[in-house]
Amino acid sequence: MGINYFQRDPRDAHFLLFEHLDLEQVLGYEAYRDFTPDDFKMIIEEALKVAKEVLGPAMQDGDREGVTFDNGTVRVPKVFHDCWKILAENGWIGVSSNPEFGGQGLPNVVGSIVSEFFTGANLAMMGYPGLAVGNGRLIENFGTDADRALFVEKMYTGVWGGTMCLTEPDAGSDVGWLRTKAVPDPESDDPRIYKIEGGKRFITCGEHDLAENIIHLVLARIEGSPPGTKGISLFIVPKIWVNPDGSLGDPNDVVCTGTEHKMGIHGSATCSLSFGENGKCRGILLGEPNSGMAKMFQMMNEARLSTGLMGLSLAASAYDTARQYAKERVQGPAFTKIKGDRVPIIQHEDVRRMLMNMKAGTEAMRALIGKVGLLIDISEHDPDLEERKRAHSLVDLFTPLVKAYCSDFGFLLIRDAIQVLGGVGFCSEFPVEQYMRDAKINSIWEGTNYIQALDLVGRKLPMAGGKVFQGWLEEVMAFTAANREDPEFARDFKILYQAAQVVAEFAMTYTEYIKGEKVRLIPLTATRFLECFAESLMAQLILEQGLIARDKLKDTDPESADGIFYRGKTASAKYFCRNILVNVFARHRAFKEEDTSALEVPEAAF
Numbered sequence: 001m002g003i004n005y006f007q008r009d010p011r012d013a014h015f016l017l018f019e020h021l022d023l024e025q026v027l028g029y030e031a032y033r034d035f036t037p038d039d040f041k042m043i044i045e046e047a048l049k050v051a052k053e054v055l056g057p058a059m060q061d062g063d064r065e066g067v068t069f070d071n072g073t074v075r076v077p078k079v080f081h082d083c084w085k086i087l088a089e090n091g092w093i094g095v096s097s098n099p100e101f102g103g104q105g106l107p108n109v110v111g112s113i114v115s116e117f118f119t120g121a122n123l124a125m126m127g128y129p130g131l132a133v134g135n136g137r138l139i140e141n142f143g144t145d146a147d148r149a150l151f152v153e154k155m156y157t158g159v160w161g162g163t164m165c166l167t168e169p170d171a172g173s174d175v176g177w178l179r180t181k182a183v184p185d186p187e188s189d190d191p192r193i194y195k196i197e198g199g200k201r202f203i204t205c206g207e208h209d210l211a212e213n214i215i216h217l218v219l220a221r222i223e224g225s226p227p228g229t230k231g232i233s234l235f236i237v238p239k240i241w242v243n244p245d246g247s248l249g250d251p252n253d254v255v256c257t258g259t260e261h262k263m264g265i266h267g268s269a270t271c272s273l274s275f276g277e278n279g280k281c282r283g284i285l286l287g288e289p290n291s292g293m294a295k296m297f298q299m300m301n302e303a304r305l306s307t308g309l310m311g312l313s314l315a316a317s318a319y320d321t322a323r324q325y326a327k328e329r330v331q332g333p334a335f336t337k338i339k340g341d342r343v344p345i346i347q348h349e350d351v352r353r354m355l356m357n358m359k360a361g362t363e364a365m366r367a368l369i370g371k372v373g374l375l376i377d378i379s380e381h382d383p384d385l386e387e388r389k390r391a392h393s394l395v396d397l398f399t400p401l402v403k404a405y406c407s408d409f410g411f412l413l414i415r416d417a418i419q420v421l422g423g424v425g426f427c428s429e430f431p432v433e434q435y436m437r438d439a440k441i442n443s444i445w446e447g448t449n450y451i452q453a454l455d456l457v458g459r460k461l462p463m464a465g466g467k468v469f470q471g472w473l474e475e476v477m478a479f480t481a482a483n484r485e486d487p488e489f490a491r492d493f494k495i496l497y498q499a500a501q502v503v504a505e506f507a508m509t510y511t512e513y514i515k516g517e518k519v520r521l522i523p524l525t526a527t528r529f530l531e532c533f534a535e536s537l538m539a540q541l542i543l544e545q546g547l548i549a550r551d552k553l554k555d556t557d558p559e560s561a562d563g564i565f566y567r568g569k570t571a572s573a574k575y576f577c578r579n580i581l582v583n584v585f586a587r588h589r590a591f592k593e594e595d596t597s598a599l600e601v602p603e604a605a606f
Helices: 011-020 023-027 037-065 078-089 108-121 123-142 145-156 292-328 349-381 385-426 432-443 449-460 463-482 490-515 521-553 561-580 583-593
Strands: 068-070 073-075 160-165 181-184 193-204 213-222 233-238 240-242 248-251 254-259 270-275 282-285 330-333 342-344
Touching (some): 011 561, 023 037, 108 123, 108 292, 123 160, 160 193, 213 292, 233 292, 292 385, 349 521, 385 521, 449 463, 463 521, 490 521, 521 561
Parallel strands (some): 181 213
Antiparallel strands (some): 181 193, 193 282, 330 342
């Protein structure tokens, strides 16, 4: 085992769960009534222990060893085998999965904290169980009773792995152009069994030696189906065929033809897969024909939220490293005492600025992801149908913000961590250079961040005639109005009010663009709109936290551990609004220019 670099302090996670979010509401749901807050605290403590003692020490070793490919066989880093075994044996793979199929059944909001610890400790390793769980949930929701009995428990408990197979060499984000085909199997009496033929690329964890079988969910077109995404179906394609009694049959003509050599996540196998090269690959149709994309979107949306969480996780790990280093590294005198003694670099102004970027930024992202986790629990378990619908709509609205903003912003915060460490930050002596390499994929995975912005503008803003977005806007405006005279945060609520106005103006202007001749300005500016929306939402949440912390301070010794935490929390709220949220206004200024020079420049000029 190597060095453990994971040093997360769980205090902010506890604050989020037990002081900010309404956990009592979740505990009132039938699915979670057997849990108590103390149970969650114990689970978080145990998850932290696993992250520090099991996953963290394997991170750098896994990066250096990487995966190996030999004639169709992929071997993961040796240290990952112990990680997988411990996760599987102790129920950590399906922490929020259905207990009926071997999961722990934790609320999503609690599971997100566990996932943050695990991915922050070892992102490359956590792709393997993450995909297995996502596959299992899709089969649980859309499969037959026989499908659930065959596959789900073994995926939730780590007996089998899983993948999602969308991308092809000529069909990346443009999934509708895929060429993988499916034809009814003439040798089968079951009409759901098809022969699969085609190739997939960039399949995360597509082949490995951690589990005895891998269950691929493959998008393919049944011969004769309509072109484009409307004619795509979804198939369960085991690496090794699974017999009706659950035993393993023959290899299913699924072959790994190679692995990618990547910038980061070296311990995660990114594979090219060939299905049916010898005409012997069978797949089980999941649901109705031509409904594949609609079903796969469930898994994709879950993966998008997970990708945003990865952005937070690595940024938080980088911040942990940077703040510890800044307290220990002595370098240069203070700016105001140029002839004085050398001081720890945490006393230098620019270092404190970067540390506050990371502190406020990670806390705001954690609040956003926690809020979405709570909304998922409400959408799935609240007894009030209208409340479930409202929460589900907000999850849909916020998903592109989590995925795109947290993956991009997390990467920028890791940049700050490297800068705090200076030269050693660029070296593998410390883990932050690996965090940056591993984190970059997050803005590309599960639909690039530009695709998330178009999804936000084209699909999410118009939901329910715009009422979902309008409902959030009214909520944040009411929040700022109720606190505009706050003795400590009035200045910050004014900034949030103005930022929310900017977000509203973006949305209204897009409506005009769609009706007029400036429609190409939408894709030119959509990523800026997403960033403005995300920062305004995160400011709302971190100001909620700031108010809570300020009130807690009234009955807390300011020099105690809790007092210092609450003082730091109020500082985070102020810093986020005054230094990060204000970027909304620069983007708005650029938006108002309606500049089209990027479209007008001759292509040859690039």
